[in-house]
Amino acid sequence: MRYFCTYFDHNYLPKGLALYQSLQKFCGCFELWVLCLSQICYDSLKKLNYPNVHLIPLDKLERSDLDLLQAKQNRTIVEYYFTCTPCLPLYILKNNPQIDLLTYLDSDLFFYSDLQPIYQEIDDSSIAIIEHRFSPDRLELKQFGIYNVGWLSFRADQKALNCLQWWRERCIEWCYDRPEPTRFADQKYLDDWLDRFSEVVVIQHKGANVSHWNTNNYQIYQSRNQVFIDELPLIFFHFHGFKNYKNGFQISSLNPEFKLASLQERTIFELIYSPYIKxxxxxxxHLSDLLPGISMHRSLRGVAIPALNSL
Incomplete structure (x- = not known):
């Protein structure tokens, strides 16, 4: 059995369910804890009643951590969500002794193949993190952190619990959506974990945490109905900043240059983005009858990418 947690509100509900469906397809036996960041999200997931999904209302987490609740008063709602990140796995590990290893997943991840190679790398380590692996043309993004809060694994041992408690305290003290030399939101705190904590492994598999900030590092192609990143299968893609709306797509506000102009971009869109969009x-x-107000089609600011029906 594998154990995961994530969080999202009703606006991210389709993405969160896409993550769940991809785990169902490629993970085998698993349980997923969802911190519901809005009442609509909680009510909707409760009505859907998916197997092996455990719901945590936001106010339940807040009642268990009054310092977290106090932090809500001095930051934006997005910054508060970032603050919740370390609190969630800490809460779950403390209340579910059957869990041996818990992995936090961003809700905008989507899996394309078996997760086993990642778990082979983690082995008996207490903590697992993953780099952004910025491509040479995206190195300015290092200001946001060497490592990405997209996949984080914590074993139910004292080393991981100490790490989570330290991270929680830092985020409650400061967790703002602006880069500073040694911190940015919940993410840049990870930069020194290899030195600060023991039994930390950095996941190396090229097919893990592929995203717009590192695709230019790789040859991306399809073979035998499988997407490959160089010589390794794509395990999961991180759809950070992806928006889909009435007149097209916005791949990411951080990468407005992605306009499907090159063969590489068209290949990425066809093999990776198109299945996710579908x-x-x-x-x-499916949700339209349950939640008439939820739609992928929204008016957004930013650079739009024309929809290509031919792909």
């Missing part, structure tokens, strides 16, 4: 559309259609 999944989101199917989920949104």
């Amino acid at each position: 999944t989101l559309k199917d989920i949104t259609h």
